[in-house]
Amino acid sequence: MDSPKSQPTWFQFLGFSLKSKQFQSNQTGLITVLFSFLYFFSLIPLSSAENSLVDSPHLNSEQILFITAKPGETTGYLDFYALTEGEWAPVLEKIPVHLGKSGLTRGEDKREGDGNTPAGIFPLKRILGKQKREIQNLEYTEIKKYHHWNDSSSSKNYNQLITHKEKGAVALWNSSIYDLLIVIEHNTKPAIPGLGSMIFLHPWNEDKPTSGCIGISKEILETIVLKLDGNKNPSILILSLE
Template identity: 60%
Template structure:
């Protein structure tokens, strides 16, 4: 654990890996779990869509730039419209009163809200928020303009996202069923080494 009591990537026993080539808006997703000292493959080569601008380093990400941030992100929160039992991770069942702020001027920027405010996006009204994993980019602390609403969510369209990672619903369901908070899961989004 680090000084704040948070688990570090090196303690993780579960890794969700997204890889893509430089400049590409499509990539592949893999899910691995450490079982009895060996890494087990739970998912492999699952196609995903990335932001319309491709990948950028997390510290270079800006609001509205269309990039998906690269980096190491602890998996802590899942939200969805249905009742779910999530293993040892925070789960919020979305209601009509749930919103997410993507207004850099708001003191609640990049936070889940339980009442509407200017610039807040209603989560209830879109299918892409039926079930999603929060990608913990710019969430603690949340710095104005550094990017918001970065999720791993269902994606039915054959086109890039606005900066999230889009996946077919079957793959997302499998991920959510497999994740276990006791294994300190991490998401890695990285460029594929082309050498």
């Protein structure tokens, strides 16, 4: 973590006051959200003038999904917090999730086919599903039989949603794990060949790891989708707890 002098700045910057009721609370969920915030940002060096991170859209998030797991583990937990009237409050807490078969890795170290789930902080902008839905201010695509996602590193459409069949493209219509999904914007804009593709938060009812996505019960995913609001700049923070 940074020097003691800088800590109050970070607490206030992230929406916590050292005198607030939230900071004084001993609730397990709050400890999770505080630890996740502070641990993540302690890894990012500050420059003079408090770093250019001040301008980052992630730091304007009023809804954050926290995915936490121990190093090497293929299971973890999801906590969903929202900023309401100046205070962070839990929406969902301690929800079990399945991760990639190789566990978590730093986002910049993620490679196609390595079985890792990329760690980092990513905006949540797009939701896809196989039925009509009322989505709050986020891009929504109703999946049809012609929708594919390309995970071939040699394709010009690598890690992109496309509306035609081509080599290396996965038909989203053909699998129940794509009945509903939230796109985790890892390596999407731009998509660099080989650095990982198709990283989603999607339904998962099997007691085994995923190929690199985050798997969760469909019922919980339905709740998350209903609660997310694009006007609140939602993000997902995926973090390995050392």
